[in-house]
Amino acid sequence: MHVVMCVVCVSPLHRQAWDLAVDICLSQLPTIIEEGTAFRLLGSQCSLKESLQAGLRADLPTPTYSALLGHSPFFAEQLTAFQVWLTMGVENRNPPEQLPIVLQVLLSQVHRLRALDLLGRFLDLGPWAVSLVR
Numbered sequence: 001m002h003v004v005m006c007v008v009c010v011s012p013l014h015r016q017a018w019d020l021a022v023d024i025c026l027s028q029l030p031t032i033i034e035e036g037t038a039f040r041l042l043g044s045q046c047s048l049k050e051s052l053q054a055g056l057r058a059d060l061p062t063p064t065y066s067a068l069l070g071h072s073p074f075f076a077e078q079l080t081a082f083q084v085w086l087t088m089g090v091e092n093r094n095p096p097e098q099l100p101i102v103l104q105v106l107l108s109q110v111h112r113l114r115a116l117d118l119l120g121r122f123l124d125l126g127p128w129a130v131s132l133v134r
Contacts, residue, residue, distance in 0.1 A: 013078075013098065017101065021072060021074070075108060078098045078102070078105070079098075079111060082096055082099070082101075082118055083118055086121050086122060093128065095132050099122070103119070103133070
């Protein structure tokens with residue numbers, strides 16, 4: 001039998017990020033269930049159950065969902081922590097634990113510019129920093 005380790009299990013920060021994402025999603029479920037209209041299907045409001053049923057029917061177009069949910073502050077907070085590390089923690093030359101998250105944030109259009117700026121500042125630290133990014 002072959003055991004596959006998920007990417008989330010790689011570092012404590014990834015596990016914390018996953019836990020936070022799950023907590024945020026689960027904390028929003030009561031609102032979705034209570035209101036029953038948190039999703040919009042084809043321009044009209046319907047319940048979550050109705051939208052899922054419509055999505056399973058081949059004769060209807062794929063539903064477009066516009067969830068009325070909050071965004072997680074996790075990535076913005078990690079970028080701020082990385083910025084603080086660049087300002088204050090660079091002297092001890094310990095790799096910042098936020099570096100994998102900063103690299104992942106490059107995929108997000110919302111945070112990409114800030115992440116690129118911070119990553120550029122990190123790479124300016126020299127070969128030591130470049131070797132950590134490779």
